[in-house]
Amino acid sequence: EIVMTQSPATLSVSPGETATLSCRASQSVRSNLAWYQQKPGQAPRLLIYGASTRPAIIPARFSGSGSGTDFTLTISSLQSEDFAVYYCQQYNSWPSLTFGGGTKVEIK
Amino acid sequence: QVQLVQSGAEVKKPGASVKISCKASGYTFTSYYIHWVRQAPGQGLEWLGMINPSSGSPSSAQRFQGRVTMTGDTSASTVDMELSGLESGDTATYYCATGYGYAEYWGQGTLVTVSS
Numbered sequence: 001e002i003v004m005t006q007s008p009a010t011l012s013v014s015p016g017e018t019a020t021l022s023c024r025a026s027q028s029v030r031s032n033l034a035w036y037q038q039k040p041g042q043a044p045r046l047l048i049y050g051a052s053t054r055p056a057i058i059p060a061r062f063s064g065s066g067s068g069t070d071f072t073l074t075i076s077s078l079q080s081e082d083f084a085v086y087y088c089q090q091y092n093s094w095p096s097l098t099f100g101g102g103t104k105v106e107i108k
Numbered sequence: 109q110v111q112l113v114q115s116g117a118e119v120k121k122p123g124a125s126v127k128i129s130c131k132a133s134g135y136t137f138t139s140y141y142i143h144w145v146r147q148a149p150g151q152g153l154e155w156l157g158m159i160n161p162s163s164g165s166p167s168s169a170q171r172f173q174g175r176v177t178m179t180g181d182t183s184a185s186t187v188d189m190e191l192s193g194l195e196s197g198d199t200a201t202y203y204c205a206t207g208y209g210y211a212e213y214w215g216q217g218t219l220v221t222v223s224s
Contacts (some may be wrong), residue, residue, distance in 0.1 A: 001170070029211075031133075032209060032210075034209075034210035036153075036211075043203055043205075043215065044145075044153065044203075044213060044214060045212070045214070045215075046207075046210060049212075071151055087152065087153055089155075089210065089211075091209025091210055092209075094209050095167035096155075096167075096169060097209065099145075099152060099153040099154065099155060100151075101152050102152045
């Protein structure tokens with residue numbers, strides 16, 4: 001099973017600043033990586049797939065990069081609604097999928 | 109618009125089984141996989157498995173093999189997920205979601221509580 005490790009566990013950021021979240025895979029997942037945002041009491045929301053592709057509804061301040069084993073989610077100019085938990089998920093080992101443990105982005 | 113509507117909350121005793129339904133609308137049901145993901149209270153996301161509604165072929169995470177059963181009804185655009193041999197550690201919110209390898213649309217979640 002591919003293990004996904006996210007860091008840091010918690011990230012304290014001031015509104016308007018940039019948040020950089022990391023996700024590492026235990027083996028190459030090529031570009032088969034997705035990012036999700038989850039707010040308390042809500043279902044997760046897809047932010048990024050294919051490591052760097054945003055669905056049309058997702059604001060441009062969310063961007064993803066990386067391939068192979070190291071990936072980054074960057075949130076530019078953090079808005080109040082961006083404070084949430086973020087998960088990465090690999091789908092390279094289809095049909096076995098795995099999530100990372102999550103990064104909580106909190107207000108500094 | 110794409111919607112996934114799940115059945116309501118359940119309370120089960122240890123050793124019992126639970127079946128959760130997920131009804132899809134707003135897209136061609138057989139075009140995308142249905143995934144099942146759970147989240148224990150205060151914990152992260154865990155993938156249980158998925159089913160191809162077109163073929164009815166399921167695939168589950170190794171740790172749930174033998175305990176999870178997924179079935180689809182194309183006439184009703186519904187997928188059911190049954191988890192057997194429930195333990196307290198199965199207490200979680202269970203989500204269905206649709207997509208390919210990633211989950212683009214999610215249901216509202218179903219809370220399953222396992223308690224004696």
